[in-house]
Amino acid sequence: MKSYDLLxxxxxxxxxxxxxxxxxxxxxSVGVASLVAMLSLGVGLQQLATRRLAGSGMFDTVFVTSKxxxxxxxxxxxxxxxxxxxxxVLDEPARERMAxxxxxxxxxxxxxxxxxxxxxxxTHFGFVTGLxxxxxxNEAFDNLQGKFFSGPNVDEVILLNDFAKELExxxxxxxxxxxxxxxxxxxxxxxxxxxxxxxLSGAQSRSSDSTGGDDFGFSVVRKSQALKxxxxxxxxxxxxxxxxxxxxxxxxxxxxxxxxxxxxxxxxSSLRGGGGKTYITLTVRVKDPGKVAxxxxxxxxxxxxxFSVLDATKSLRRFFTVLDLFLGIFGSLALAVATxxxxxxxxxxxxxxxxxxxxxxxxxxxDSDVKRLFFAEAGAMGFFGGxxxxxxxxxxGKAINVGTSIYMHRHQLPSEAVxxxxxxxxxxxxxxxxxxSLLAGLYPASRAARLxxxxxxxxx
Amino acid sequence: xVRTENVCRHYRMGGGVIRAVDGxxxxxxxxxxxxxxxxxxxxxxxxxxxxxxxxxxxxxxxxVQNRDLAKMLLEDLAQYRRNDVGMVFQAFHxxxxxxxxxxxxxxxxxxxxDRAERAQRxxxxxxxxxxxxxxxxxxxxxxxxxxxxxxxxxxxxxxxQLLLADEPxxxxxxxxxxxxxxxxxxxxxSLGMTVVMVTHERALAERFAQRLIFLGDGKLLSQEALA
Numbered sequence: 001m002k003s004y005d006l007l008x009x010x011x012x013x014x015x016x017x018x019x020x021x022x023x024x025x026x027x028x029s030v031g032v033a034s035l036v037a038m039l040s041l042g043v044g045l046q047q048l049a050t051r052r053l054a055g056s057g058m059f060d061t062v063f064v065t066s067k068x069x070x071x072x073x074x075x076x077x078x079x080x081x082x083x084x085x086x087x088x089v090l091d092e093p094a095r096e097r098m099a100x101x102x103x104x105x106x107x108x109x110x111x112x113x114x115x116x117x118x119x120x121x122x123t124h125f126g127f128v129t130g131l132x133x134x135x136x137x138n139e140a141f142d143n144l145q146g147k148f149f150s151g152p153n154v155d156e157v158i159l160l161n162d163f164a165k166e167l168e169x170x171x172x173x174x175x176x177x178x179x180x181x182x183x184x185x186x187x188x189x190x191x192x193x194x195x196x197x198x199x200l201s202g203a204q205s206r207s208s209d210s211t212g213g214d215d216f217g218f219s220v221v222r223k224s225q226a227l228k229x230x231x232x233x234x235x236x237x238x239x240x241x242x243x244x245x246x247x248x249x250x251x252x253x254x255x256x257x258x259x260x261x262x263x264x265x266x267x268x269s270s271l272r273g274g275g276g277k278t279y280i281t282l283t284v285r286v287k288d289p290g291k292v293a294x295x296x297x298x299x300x301x302x303x304x305x306x307f308s309v310l311d312a313t314k315s316l317r318r319f320f321t322v323l324d325l326f327l328g329i330f331g332s333l334a335l336a337v338a339t340x341x342x343x344x345x346x347x348x349x350x351x352x353x354x355x356x357x358x359x360x361x362x363x364x365x366x367d368s369d370v371k372r373l374f375f376a377e378a379g380a381m382g383f384f385g386g387x388x389x390x391x392x393x394x395x396x397g398k399a400i401n402v403g404t405s406i407y408m409h410r411h412q413l414p415s416e417a418v419x420x421x422x423x424x425x426x427x428x429x430x431x432x433x434x435x436x437s438l439l440a441g442l443y444p445a446s447r448a449a450r451l452x453x454x455x456x457x458x459x460x
Numbered sequence: 461x462v463r464t465e466n467v468c469r470h471y472r473m474g475g476g477v478i479r480a481v482d483g484x485x486x487x488x489x490x491x492x493x494x495x496x497x498x499x500x501x502x503x504x505x506x507x508x509x510x511x512x513x514x515x516x517x518x519x520x521x522x523x524v525q526n527r528d529l530a531k532m533l534l535e536d537l538a539q540y541r542r543n544d545v546g547m548v549f550q551a552f553h554x555x556x557x558x559x560x561x562x563x564x565x566x567x568x569x570x571x572x573x574d575r576a577e578r579a580q581r582x583x584x585x586x587x588x589x590x591x592x593x594x595x596x597x598x599x600x601x602x603x604x605x606x607x608x609x610x611x612x613x614x615x616x617x618x619x620x621q622l623l624l625a626d627e628p629x630x631x632x633x634x635x636x637x638x639x640x641x642x643x644x645x646x647x648x649x650s651l652g653m654t655v656v657m658v659t660h661e662r663a664l665a666e667r668f669a670q671r672l673i674f675l676g677d678g679k680l681l682s683q684e685a686l687a
Contacts, residue, residue: 005569016557359553362514363614364542364570366535453514457553 001369010376017349024338024345025385031335032389032433036425037396038331042324044420049316050289056139059289062296063110063307064098064282066090069268088303090279098284101298106285108132111256113263115249116183118224119167119175126163128184129247130256131237134285138237142414146176146231153254157182157227163248164232175229182227182249185220187262217270220262227251290317335433338385339440342378346444350374350451357448358456367449374445375438382437386430393429397421461654462488462511462622467520467530469506469678480506482678483520490621493648493655495665498675504658505626507675511656512545512624513537524622542571546615546653548644550627552607554599554614560586561595564614571618585613589643605636612643616651623648625657629664637661641668 001009014021053059067087088094099107111130116123135141136148149156157180164172167180236246265280286295296306350357357370365373397419405415469481481503488494496504509515510522513529522529524544529537541547554563561582568578586592589609599607608628615623625644629637641657645668648655659665665672666686674681 001570002572005572009569012557355553356555359555360566360570361538362512362541362547362549362553363567364538364618366538366570368535369538369570454509457514457549 001372006372006376009373010380013377014380020345021381024341025381025388027338027341028381028385028433028437029388029392031338032386032429033392033396034334035328035331036390036393036421036429038327039324039425040393040397040419040421041400042320042327043422044418046320047420048416048418052139053289058309060286060292061308062284062286062292062299064090064284064299065280065305067303067305069280090282090304094302095279095282097302098282098299101295103287103291103295104284105287106132106134108253108283109279110281110283111253111261111263112247113184113261117167117249118181118183124166126248127246128249128251130253131250132253135237140233140235140237143234144231145173148231149252152252153258154252155225155227155255156230156252158231158233158250159229160236160248161232161234172232176232178229179226180229182225184223184259185262186223187218187260187266188221190217190219218266225259335436339436342381342437342440343443346374346378346441350444350448354451354456357451358453361453362457371445371449374448375441378437378441379434382434383430386433389433390426390429394421461490461525463523465521467510467517467522469510469515470518479678481510484680486673486680488654488656490654491652492671493645493669494671494673495669496656496658496673496675497660497662497665502675503678504675508624508626508656508658512547513540542567543618544620544622546620546623548611548615548625548628550630552611554607554611556599559596559598560591560610563610564617567614567617581617585616588616588647589613604632605639608632608640609643621653623653623655625655627658629659629661637664
């Protein structure tokens with residue numbers, strides 16, 4: 001029998017016992033709905049956790065240093081590195097290469113300098129930190145008052161709330177939109193020495209051996225920069241290795257580079273001397289926390305030392321796999337009950353339609369035609385149950401989300417979508433529902449196919 | 461066309477063996493109209509089921525167009541029933557939830573006949589049996605005679621060469637029964653079909669059949685050729 005004839009007959013047969021088949025289909029849909037609701041909850045919770053972790057900025061970041069620097073901190077690493085003096089330095093080409101690695105979204109230097117903010121003719125000391133534009137996604141900015149930097153290289157500043165209170169004890173929010181002056185040390189290359197060789201850090205050429213004679217260096221010059229306060233945050237974003245201290249004044253990282261702010265680590269650069277700009281630390285931002293290890297590997301191969309917080313998403317994924325499994329099992333219970341309903345419905349149908357099956361065989365239906373017909377009926381119930389179940393599951397999920405958001409709101413927390421129905425789950429749930437229904441149809445279908453036409457026609 | 465050679469169909473029941481068909485050998489020529497007669501339990505319906513490929517012999521062979529049904533696979537037997545045999549039953553055996561059109565169309569669905577051709581063949585078959593005006597009726601809306609006509613139309617749908625009728629007049633009054641047998645007779649002549657009919661009404665059999673075959677206790681008792 002052709003497939004469309006099979007389906008047509010199956011749907012026709014299902015319509016014959018409308019109530020019974022509708023109830024069975026609703027049973028399947030409840031099963032599918034509970035499975036979908038549970039698995040979507042698992043997916044939602046996992047995405048929520050991943051989002052929160054990614055928001056902390058801890059798990060999608062690789063810190064890169066040159067093996068020439070910081071020797072002695074990690075003995076094991078030092079022993080592995082045979083010739084640290086030959087290791088590459090973190091210069092502009094290296095930064096470029098890292099930026100072009102797969103999954104890398106951003107490569108920024110870590111900037112932490114001392115500064116002084118002049119406001120209302122008072123000076124206030126604080127550490128200045130450079131922030132890349134991607135920091136906007138950091139959870140520290142969830143409660144940002146005002147707004148984030150309007151561009152990567154603008155004369156704008158964001159202040160830590162504590163610091164803002166220092167400037168304006170009564171009404172720190174009032175600072176937003178105000179202009180402040182930042183005093184900082186500019187790193188300025190030394191003018192050429194009396195001898196003819198170029199000797200300045202940041203100058204043209206470099207003789208790598210520091211055997212003497214080539215006196216590189218820089219001076220630190222006090223400079224002022226007018227900045228507009230655009231925002232105030234409650235806590236400092238996780239920004240790196242925190243080599244110095246908590247930052248309280250945040251500038252776009254490109255602006256700090258443009259202003260050539262002198263850093264503590266510049267001392268190291270000056271010892272190395274030579275031309276081209278070099279970095280002590282680079283912060284590499286990775287698209288997905290799961291890819292951190294891969295990026296770390298690629299950078300290690302380039303000859304640099306890397307550091308990242310252990311990928312917490314790995315153990316998180318393991319946890320959620322187990323959670324999904326259990327949610328799936330609980331969700332499947334209703335579907336298991338529905339499976340029994342399908343078997344019951346079809347066995348009843350076989351009993352009721354004994355004569356019909358006998359007639360069909362007498363006029364030419366093969367055993368496989370009969371079997372396929374019952375399979376098609378089971379499959380059709382599975383399909384309709386699956387579609388209905390998705391709708392029902394979606395409604396349950398929306399209710400979960402609305403309920404959660406009301407609960408979160410009552411606790412003065414921002415609402416979160418804990419239930420997310422991914423598109424793959426829609427297809428998978430319908431397919432699963434069909435497969436389960438077909439499995440449930442196995443016994444009734446083979447029972448129908450085995451019916452002896454002579455017997456069924458004799459006794460009816 | 462049809463030849464049985466020492467065909468037996470025995471059933472085990474309780475401790476004993478029922479010999480429903482017990483060593484029957486007969487030959488039916490192409491285009492012949494044969495009536496199987498006998499008392500209840502004489503084995504006529506069992507023999508008909510063996511000819512229809514609905515049942516398999518315990519021993520012996522059933523040859524239809526030189527193919528031994530006893531040795532055919534189940535799937536091939538289904539194909540044989542689908543394409544080579546048409547069956548008419550005493551109880552009509554129409555599917556009550558289907559219209560007459562759908563009932564007649566059903567064997568063609570199994571034979572995978574194209575949809576467009578099916579519609580045409582349904583119309584043709586229903587017109588042949590004089591039911592051209594009852595396409596969309598359900599069996600319960602038809603009289604017994606009309607139901608048997610519809611059942612005959614269904615048997616003709618796949619244009620079989622062998623028509624097997626199991627007491628086709630058993631549920632009909634004598635006049636309607638006569639009409640049905642007239643129809644079967646005419647169709648067998650016009651379509652060149654071989655007809656094997658089980659009946660216990662000798663008078664009717666004598667009027668329409670070319671040969672009477674008498675069965676008793678599963679054995680062939682005698683044969684009588686009619687002019």
